[in-house]
Every structure is written in C-alpha cells, then in structure tokens.
Amino acid sequence: MQQTKTHPQPIYRRDYNPSAYLIRSTDLSFELGDEQTIVRSKIDFYQNPALKNPSTELFLNGVDLELIAILIDGVQPNYQLSEQGLLLNNLAENFTLEIHNKIHPEANTSLNGLYKSSGNFCSQCEAHGFRQITYYLDRPDVLSVFTTHIKADYGKYPILLSNGNLVSQTNGSATWYDPIPKPCYLFALVAGNFAVLNDNFTTQSGREVALKIYVEKHNIGKTEFAMQALKRAFKWDEERFGLEYDLDIYMLVAVDDFNMGAMENKGLNVFNSACVLADSKTATDANFINIEAVIGHEYFHNWTGNRVTCRDWFQLSLKEGLTVFRDQEFTSDLHSRTVKRIDDVRRLRTHQFAEDAGPMAHPVRPESYIEMNNFYTLTVYEKGAEIIRMIHTFIGEAGFQKGIKLYFQRFDGQAVTIDDFVKTMGVANDFDFTKFSRWYSQSGTPKVNISTHYDPKTHIFTATLKQADERFFPLAFALLDKSGNELQSGVLTVSDKCQNFVFEGIKTRPTPSWLCGFSAPIKLTDDLNFTQK
Incomplete structure (x- = not known):
C-alpha cells in the first residue's frame, strides 16, 4: 500500500x-x-x-x-x-x-x-x-x-x-x-x-x-x-x-x-x-405555495433526474432546468398561471439577470469547475428553466409532450446530456434546434432592440430587430389598436443579428406588445413612447 x-x-x-x-x-x-x-x-x-x-x-x-x-x-x-x-x-x-x-x-x-x-x-x-x-x-x-x-x-x-x-x-x-x-x-x-x-x-x-x-x-x-x-x-x-x-x-x-x-x-x-x-x-399563502412547489419539484425528479439522469455534472441543468419548468407548470395549473409567471419573471430579472451581469456569470452548462457545489445557481436552475420554456413555446404543448415521450423511450435508465434532450425534442417535432443550443454555452443576458415603422398608405407595419449575438429565441407579440383590441398576435422566430418582420393589412398604426409572457430571458428596448407603454 x-x-x-x-x-x-x-x-x-x-x-x-x-x-x-x-x-x-x-x-x-x-x-x-x-x-x-x-x-x-x-x-x-x-x-x-x-x-x-x-x-x-x-x-x-x-x-x-x-x-x-x-x-x-x-x-x-x-x-x-x-x-x-x-x-x-x-x-x-x-x-x-x-x-x-x-x-x-x-x-x-x-x-x-x-x-x-x-x-x-x-x-x-x-x-x-x-x-x-x-x-x-x-x-x-x-x-x-x-x-x-x-x-x-x-x-x-x-x-x-x-x-x-x-x-x-x-x-x-x-x-x-x-x-x-x-x-x-x-x-x-x-x-x-x-x-x-x-x-x-x-x-x-x-x-x-x-x-x-x-x-x-x-x-x-x-x-x-x-x-x-x-x-x-x-x-x-x-x-x-x-x-x-x-x-x-x-x-x-x-x-x-x-x-x-x-x-x-x-x-x-x-x-x-x-x-x-x-x-x-x-x-x-406564499409559504403554502412554496411548500407545494418544492414537494412537487422533488417528486418530479423521479423521472426528470432519476430515471433519466446526467452523464456528468456539467449537465446539471438537464435535470434541474427541466424540473424547475415542470414545477412552475405544476403551480400554474393548480393556481393562477398569470400570477405564477409574474412571480417567476420578477425573480429572474431581479436575481438571475444580476448574476449574469456580475463576476459570477457562467453558462447554463459550464465548461469547468473545481467545486461542483458552486454551480447550484439561479443560472443553472432558473435560466435553465427559461430555456426549456422557449423550447415549449417553439413546439407547443402537444409537441413538447411528443418530445418528452420520445426522450423517455430513448433514454430511460440512462445517463445523458443536455444535447441529447434538445436533439430529441427536435427529432420528435422536425425542428432544428442546432442554433438554439447556444443558449447553454453562452453566459450573459442578451440585449435586443426593436425599432418600428408604419406606412399608412400600404398598411404595412415593419419591426426591425437587432442584437449583438445571433441568439435563437421566440418573441411572442401582439399588435393592438388605439382601443386595446388585438389586431394580430403570434410568435416570431428570431435567429439573426438583424431581422425585419413585416406585417401586412394593418389599417391603423398599431401599438406593439413585445415579449408577451416573457417568452425569452432577454433585455428588450423599443421605440415606444411613454403614452404607448
């Protein structure tokens, strides 16, 4: 010896x-x-x-x-x-x-x-x-x-x-x-x-x-x-x-x-x-809801974390981001979805955005560690859940269920990676998430600017979106008239540094509502004036 x-x-x-x-x-x-x-x-x-x-x-x-x-x-x-x-x-x-x-x-x-x-x-x-x-x-x-x-x-x-x-x-x-x-x-x-x-x-x-x-x-x-x-x-x-x-x-x-x-x-x-x-x-009431959410979170790990686990600890968000998303949905289905979303976004913007802007900023999937316990963070958990939510927004509830089912069929009883999960979601829905996967490897909160133009003669409303990085994300939106009635709504797919989105048949200058439901964890600026906001 x-x-x-x-x-x-x-x-x-x-x-x-x-x-x-x-x-x-x-x-x-x-x-x-x-x-x-x-x-x-x-x-x-x-x-x-x-x-x-x-x-x-x-x-x-x-x-x-x-x-x-x-x-x-x-x-x-x-x-x-x-x-x-x-x-x-x-x-x-x-x-x-x-x-x-x-x-x-x-x-x-x-x-x-x-x-x-x-x-x-x-x-x-x-x-x-x-x-x-x-x-x-x-x-x-x-x-x-x-x-x-x-x-x-x-x-x-x-x-x-x-x-x-x-x-x-x-x-x-x-x-x-x-x-x-x-x-x-x-x-x-x-x-x-x-x-x-x-x-x-x-x-x-x-x-x-x-x-x-x-x-x-x-x-x-x-x-x-x-x-x-x-x-x-x-x-x-x-x-x-x-x-x-x-x-x-x-x-x-x-x-x-x-x-x-x-x-x-x-x-x-x-x-x-x-x-x-x-x-x-x-x-x-907040204590009761938190207890319910934590108990739900740990139980939901039985499948997303235990039956299918992580290949290595760099994949921590595979189980935690997915399970946080699931416990958020649990609370949303049992209580007020709107109130739950507001609470989650407030927590993300107040705490996780600060983490992403400070000296402790790190990707959802880090590249190295000395002490793994230092990576049980808001970025891995909360931002990781937002990435899962973006996948859900892209493919919808039916598509997400289809992807989860295939994920368990393929990997039950195995230790896998974040890439395995994302690819499975793509295969199940014929959706290419290759560019989207950069969310897992880049730290920081993306900054996005939107400027708009309306042509009253052609009834065309144009939104120009610019970002420093080519982040791939869903931008939920609604166009409203002066009375607040919805003219058009949907989800835009953002993938380039500069993109123009053209809306035809808009007979009056609309007031746009961008990032509805906080569809992506970004910082957004636009050209709306105080009255429009």
Whole structure:
C-alpha cells in the first residue's frame, strides 16, 4: 500500500470519458454508532461493453474514510491509497469488490455524506457526498441497483430508512432494496426517532403506493398540507405527462440541518424542515405555495433526474432546468398561471439577470469547475428553466409532450446530456434546434432592440430587430389598436443579428406588445413612447 497526497484540480467538460468499469449491483451494510459507523460494501463490477479497449485500472473516490479491509474476489489486492480515493490495477473483466471502512457521522460538519442532525442520522450525496460514505465510482453516469442493510440501537434510532422498497425489518435492523438502477448521488439513509404521517395513493394503473412523511414528533401537526401537496404532485404528473411512480413506497423526511433545501433521493426525499412544515396559524399563502412547489419539484425528479439522469455534472441543468419548468407548470395549473409567471419573471430579472451581469456569470452548462457545489445557481436552475420554456413555446404543448415521450423511450435508465434532450425534442417535432443550443454555452443576458415603422398608405407595419449575438429565441407579440383590441398576435422566430418582420393589412398604426409572457430571458428596448407603454 502506498498513500499519497493530492490537490483539487479543475475538471473540464471536454475531458469526459466513460468509466472503464460499470456496476451491476451494490450491497451496503451500516452499523450505526454514536462514536463511529462501520460501512461494509460489496460491489459487482464489470467492464464497460461500450469501450473497445477498456483500461484494467480503476480509481474509486473516497474522502475522510478509514479503510479497514479490502478484498477482490476474496483476495487482498495491491492498491494505492490517497486523500481522494483508492487506485486498483490489473483488474479482471468481472470482479466483486468488498470494502470495510469506518466513518464518523457524529463529527461530520460538512453536511455531505452521512452526518447527524438533531440526534438523527441523515445523508446528502449530491453532488460528491457518497465518497464520504465508502469508496465508490462517485459519478452520475454509473448506475446500479442498491441493497442497504442498516443496524442501530433501537432505543435511539427506531426508524431506519433507505431507498427503494422495505424487504425486512426487526427492532434495530432493516433491509431495503431499490430495483431501479441509480447513480450513487441518489443514495439516502436516515435513522432516528421520528413521528410519521401515513397515507396512500392509487396510481392510474391501479398500483397502491404508501406515502409517509417523517418529522420530529412535535412537528407532526404541521405535515398534513405537505401530504396533500404530494398527492397532488402524483396526480398532476400522471395527468399532464403520463408519468407514474415506480416503487411501492414514497417517503419524505424533514430535518432542521439540511444544506440543500430538499433532495430527490430515489423514494426517500430529504427536506429542510422549512420546505415541509406549515399550518394555517403560522404560514402565509406564499409559504403554502412554496411548500407545494418544492414537494412537487422533488417528486418530479423521479423521472426528470432519476430515471433519466446526467452523464456528468456539467449537465446539471438537464435535470434541474427541466424540473424547475415542470414545477412552475405544476403551480400554474393548480393556481393562477398569470400570477405564477409574474412571480417567476420578477425573480429572474431581479436575481438571475444580476448574476449574469456580475463576476459570477457562467453558462447554463459550464465548461469547468473545481467545486461542483458552486454551480447550484439561479443560472443553472432558473435560466435553465427559461430555456426549456422557449423550447415549449417553439413546439407547443402537444409537441413538447411528443418530445418528452420520445426522450423517455430513448433514454430511460440512462445517463445523458443536455444535447441529447434538445436533439430529441427536435427529432420528435422536425425542428432544428442546432442554433438554439447556444443558449447553454453562452453566459450573459442578451440585449435586443426593436425599432418600428408604419406606412399608412400600404398598411404595412415593419419591426426591425437587432442584437449583438445571433441568439435563437421566440418573441411572442401582439399588435393592438388605439382601443386595446388585438389586431394580430403570434410568435416570431428570431435567429439573426438583424431581422425585419413585416406585417401586412394593418389599417391603423398599431401599438406593439413585445415579449408577451416573457417568452425569452432577454433585455428588450423599443421605440415606444411613454403614452404607448
């Protein structure tokens, strides 16, 4: 064994390479203790069949771990240990790796990996937290089925939870099996003393799903709204997108110390308490709507993020931008679409536009990072959602549904890219999004100017649009007469630095309304005077 020190290095999107080895199954055993936790992993590896000459070398990520034992097919191998992980060489085409290691959740103040919150065990693995639990291929493009065994002091931790369906349970132990392959960032473990609110939901195919919300006992009276919001999310995703839940149980856990707001771990969502707990005595209408939206967002990840996940973390907006769009539509369908759109645009213009104009400006799909957690930003989430909305505007609701259906048909159970999603939307609708894709690679908010001319003799109204970059975007518009009656409306396709749009048969000089519904995340100036505006 040799131990070396390493230093964080930039990760570049251009350097992506598929893993030489993939994982067929992962079996984890946890012995939870107040002073230490023992983790035993048994992982079945196989060479990536998509690679012609795969390497026989394998690096497993591991941070702040105490290695106890390691076996490959029952034999202790040679290995190199560093602060960032474990290097194995001369590996077979198929092998089983067994590792025993020790961790200290009670001393883990990073709130990544496995840690303790208010006396309970809780985990957070996105983006790189799983490597603080055991040595593993901590990357989103390696998917595995998981079996999780948990042992703990029943007096202190009577509730033992993990992903998937409950296989067996005794006082002080539980086994969970998740049959849906997932990357390790979606792994979750929770152990503690909680109160639970139980309910159920019957899916459109007739399957009964148990719904459970776990909270500290004094908060159980603040969970009913969250449960009803969860059921509304189940129902909406079935009705709007035809997407049905795929496990027998769906669980939410609310903890006070959680640094991500909420996390979509497969079948076991973990929330900051502020995103779940509410009652009519202390919460405002805005609190209730936000809780409903966050619960919906995490549930909608079951398909847009979990069933189809990201190839690498540069593709974060693939799951987050799409799922933010979906939770915005969820709120819009259940409440006032107009009010929701105004709220979203106000947030975008106030906060994301400022981010795009400042020193932290970055593309929705960045090209490099040192610390991935720095890219959970308004640009990736909110601007990413606006890009999805522009796609929806171009192809319409029917076209978007057609594209989403093809997306899941092609990529269910895979880790893919933003380009895969955009191309699929184009293929499904015979629409060329090639030029549009620049939205993902360019930072900053586009500035667009529109000048107009009206010829009363020919009844022709001309709008000239100019922009510094050739951004491809939809410009929703309406032409109004002096009384505010609509003369013409629609969506213009903008694709060049300078374009003229000609409207014929306009018998009186119209007052144009540009960017209706905020159809693109741009800054627009025009030649309307104060009275016209």
